[in-house]
Structures are given as C-alpha cells and as structure tokens.
Amino acid sequence: FIIWRRQEDICHASGPSPKTASWIWGHELEVFQGQASEMYNKWMNMYGPLFKIKAGLFHGDIIVLGDHAAVQHVFANTDTYIKSPSFRPLVANTIGKGVVWAEGQDHTYQRRLLSPAFSLESVKNMADDISACAEKFERTLSKLAAVNGGDITLNIVPYTSYCTLDIIGRVGFGHDFKYGQSVEAKEISDSWSEIVTTGLTIGACLAPIILRAFPFITSIPVSFMQAQGQVKIVIDKLARRFMEDESQIEKGKNILSILKRAQGESDGLTTNQLIDNIVGLTVAGHETSNTWLNFTLLELARRPDIQKKLRDEALQYQGPFSYDGISKLNFLDAVAKEGLRLHAPLIQTERVAMKDDILPLTTPIKTTNGKILRSFRVQKGQVFRIAYLAMQTNPNVWGEDAAEFKPERWLIPGAMPPRNELPRGWSNLVAFSDGPRICIGYRLALFEFKVILATLIRTLEFHATDAVVQRKNTITLQPVVDGKGGVLPLRISLASHM
Numbered sequence: 001f002i003i004w005r006r007q008e009d010i011c012h013a014s015g016p017s018p019k020t021a022s023w024i025w026g027h028e029l030e031v032f033q034g035q036a037s038e039m040y041n042k043w044m045n046m047y048g049p050l051f052k053i054k055a056g057l058f059h060g061d062i063i064v065l066g067d068h069a070a071v072q073h074v075f076a077n078t079d080t081y082i083k084s085p086s087f088r089p090l091v092a093n094t095i096g097k098g099v100v101w102a103e104g105q106d107h108t109y110q111r112r113l114l115s116p117a118f119s120l121e122s123v124k125n126m127a128d129d130i131s132a133c134a135e136k137f138e139r140t141l142s143k144l145a146a147v148n149g150g151d152i153t154l155n156i157v158p159y160t161s162y163c164t165l166d167i168i169g170r171v172g173f174g175h176d177f178k179y180g181q182s183v184e185a186k187e188i189s190d191s192w193s194e195i196v197t198t199g200l201t202i203g204a205c206l207a208p209i210i211l212r213a214f215p216f217i218t219s220i221p222v223s224f225m226q227a228q229g230q231v232k233i234v235i236d237k238l239a240r241r242f243m244e245d246e247s248q249i250e251k252g253k254n255i256l257s258i259l260k261r262a263q264g265e266s267d268g269l270t271t272n273q274l275i276d277n278i279v280g281l282t283v284a285g286h287e288t289s290n291t292w293l294n295f296t297l298l299e300l301a302r303r304p305d306i307q308k309k310l311r312d313e314a315l316q317y318q319g320p321f322s323y324d325g326i327s328k329l330n331f332l333d334a335v336a337k338e339g340l341r342l343h344a345p346l347i348q349t350e351r352v353a354m355k356d357d358i359l360p361l362t363t364p365i366k367t368t369n370g371k372i373l374r375s376f377r378v379q380k381g382q383v384f385r386i387a388y389l390a391m392q393t394n395p396n397v398w399g400e401d402a403a404e405f406k407p408e409r410w411l412i413p414g415a416m417p418p419r420n421e422l423p424r425g426w427s428n429l430v431a432f433s434d435g436p437r438i439c440i441g442y443r444l445a446l447f448e449f450k451v452i453l454a455t456l457i458r459t460l461e462f463h464a465t466d467a468v469v470q471r472k473n474t475i476t477l478q479p480v481v482d483g484k485g486g487v488l489p490l491r492i493s494l495a496s497h498m
C-alpha cells in the first residue's frame, strides 16, 4: 500500500511547503486570510497551473487546478468529477434540491427541463423587465446626486443589489421587489449582509473544513451558513403564491411560468423541484451579477478615459435596449468581458474524483523529484479546487499586464493570447464554468449587465474615492473597506452633458 501510495503523482506534485501550513488548518487558513485568490495567484506563478496545498483537519492534500486541458477534462466528465458530497446536505437545506444540487442523471434531467427558460429567445423576451429595473436604478442615483447639488458619495453595493434582485424577481417569477423596499427584499438583503459580514470571520473558513471532515453534520451553527436558508424561506413563499394564480402562469413570460406551463404528466419538474430551482436561480443569479457590476464600476471610476469612451458609445444607441441591439456595442462588450475576467464573482469551485483517472495537461509540470509530467494520475476521492480567478489573471497566460483593466485587449487584433492558449468557456473565460454544468444563466447575466451599465453610464459619471478597497471571498467576491464587507464607496455625479 505504501509503495502504491508513493507512486501517486500527487506525492511529488509541487506546492507551498507543508512547514508553512497550520498543523490543524493546513494552507486553507492562509488562503482565507489573504485577499481573494491572492495565494492561488502567487502559488500558480511559483509552481505552475497544477499544485497541491495542505488541507485542514488532516484531510488529504488538495490539488489546485488552473491547467486548461485538465480543467476542461474535469468539467466535461461530470460523472467522474462531482461537487463535494460533504456539502450536498447543506446545499439541499439552504437552496433546495434543484439543478445546482443535482448530480448525474438527475442533473441532466433537470437541466434539460430548465434550459428552454434560458434560451436566446426567452432571454430576448426579458428586455422590457431588465430595462425597467435598470431605469429605476439610474433614476434613484440621479435623484440622489441632483438633490445633493449634482454630486454624491455613497456605497454603491446595496443600490446595485436592489436592481439585480428586482430583475431576478421579475424575470424569475413575476415578482416586484420594489427596488429594495418590499418586506421580502429587506429580508433577503438582511440575510445577505449577514452572509457577507460573517463570511469575513474565521468561522466561515473553518465551517467547510469541519463539514468535509465530519460530513454527517448537516447543520453547522454558523450564521454564515444559516443565513442562506432564510433566502430559501422567502423565495419559496413568493413562488408558491405566484403559482396559485393560474392566469399569471398562462400569460407570463417569466421563468417560473415557462417551466410551469411545460410541466407535463409524465415528464416535467415536480412542484417542489420547480420551487427549489427558483430559489437556486435567485441565489445563483442575484449577488453574482451584482459583484460583476460593482467591480466594473470601480474600474471605470478609476479610468475616466475608458468611462468616457463607453458613455460616447452608449449615447449613440437609439431606442429601447434589445438583446440584438445592445450586442452591437463593441466597447461595452469588451468592458463586460474585462470586468468579468478581472473580477470573476465566483473565484473558484470544488470537485471530487469519483474514480481513479488521468488528467491531460496543457502545460507539462515538473515534480519535486525532477520528473516532467505531461498528464497527471489522480486517485478516487481526490479533492480539486478550480481556481477561476487565478486562471483569468495568470500573467503566464494573459501577459505582464494581466492584472490591469484593459478592455481594448478584446478589440485590438493580436492583443489577446492565441485562442489555443486560452481555456474553453464563454469568450475563453472560465468565470461561467464550462461543460454540462456551465452557468445556465450566463446569457441573462450578460444581457442584464450590459443594459444596466449602458443605462447608468449615459447620464452618470463615476469617480473613485480615497477608500482602499480590498477583495475578499465570501461565497462571491466582495469589496471590503476598513474590514467591512459589501462596501464600495463611489462618488457619483450627473454627466456633464446633462
């Protein structure tokens, strides 16, 4: 057994020294204490796109993956590489047994039934709802700036969050959250603040490690985890209420109506699966889109020249925003991609190998015993972290300016690395993942991002403040100022042409 173990590739994989790891929490504590993805970026630079770290509570080493061929292989083989079984009961408790939770045939089945609600045609039909929410957001900021003499400094995070919640409410299940003013919107917003605040505490780092070591624990008394369950309670109630009104279901263009109408006698999601999926979509689609917008606004605030170029393009657009129309705004498209590359809202995901396998490698790796490996043998039970953010900001792939916000790299011929040196995934990014579990809402996320940004930028100017903004990972990437999460101060003024 010992000889066999010593032959495993992981034994000789490079990585940070075990001596630098906490004896009880491994390197996981160091990863948590740094800024989001900071340690992964550093180690990827030192050890290459596949390295191992010490796991907490004496669990076997974790492999951190950024190699394109290996990542593509993991995402393509969803039967071999599944989400961590230790977290499934927790996901079931907090967001239900929808597509986010499902594995194997159940996942394929649910995904097939959900897909029509996210088709190009369905997303195009969401244009009016998305625009209405974006305009409300813009009017609120313009009004605040106007009554304050044309200029105001505020924390943008809750304002963006009200807007993205409004959108998912309307396009998801025909509900108006009234731009953060309804009772339910306040409950969701309070739960999220709790998640962000407690997500910065040590408990949020230790809870998943404990769960992995003791998977029979289905409920951990950490408010970080419990707060997610509160969103389920609120959305569950609203979605059930919506379904009682058959006339709404008959004419509705929203996701729940589409799914409910498709509910056949032998084929279709059960009512509980429908509800769980609406909960999952709300959780998966709300704060992710919010993060993408917030950090892109920060980048634009720091670069008035880029902001002006974006504004000029948006001002040329005539009429209401449609999916096809807004897709023609090339600079907006480049800003969207660059914002997502630099600030992937989900910075990583985890997978576990269900059987022994061999990972193909794009970049051969050198092991600690001097061997060059062109593929990597893994054993059943191996845990992987797929480091989305580190992959998208790896200077060995994206060049020396990988950490800079440069939308023009997407437009100037030859400015991007050759496609065969980039991963697969939407626009050669991994932020939406890839393979059979690629984000089901990516088209909606992109459309809403563009409509909101174009609507805001036409009338408002964003300016950076003196605040030092850090980035931490609390489920999604969060701006942190003075140790407080969910804080991103921006100065906002009415655009000079107004």
Ligand code: HEM
Binding pocket: 099, 100, 111, 168, 280, 281, 282, 284, 285, 286, 288, 289, 292, 344, 345, 346, 349, 350, 430, 431, 432, 433, 436, 437, 438, 439, 440, 441, 442, 444, 445
């Ligand atoms: C910027 C916005 C978004 C980002 C960056 C994002 C990212 C991701 C990623 C990385 C995954 C794969 C996670 C994994 O397998 O471990 C995922 C899955 C998923 N996303 Fe998104 N997402 C976004 C917006 C949305 C929206 C707007 C919705 C729906 C309203 C949505 C619904 C889902 C669902 C249901 C899954 C699970 C899909 C499956 O397992 O088959 N997401 N998303």
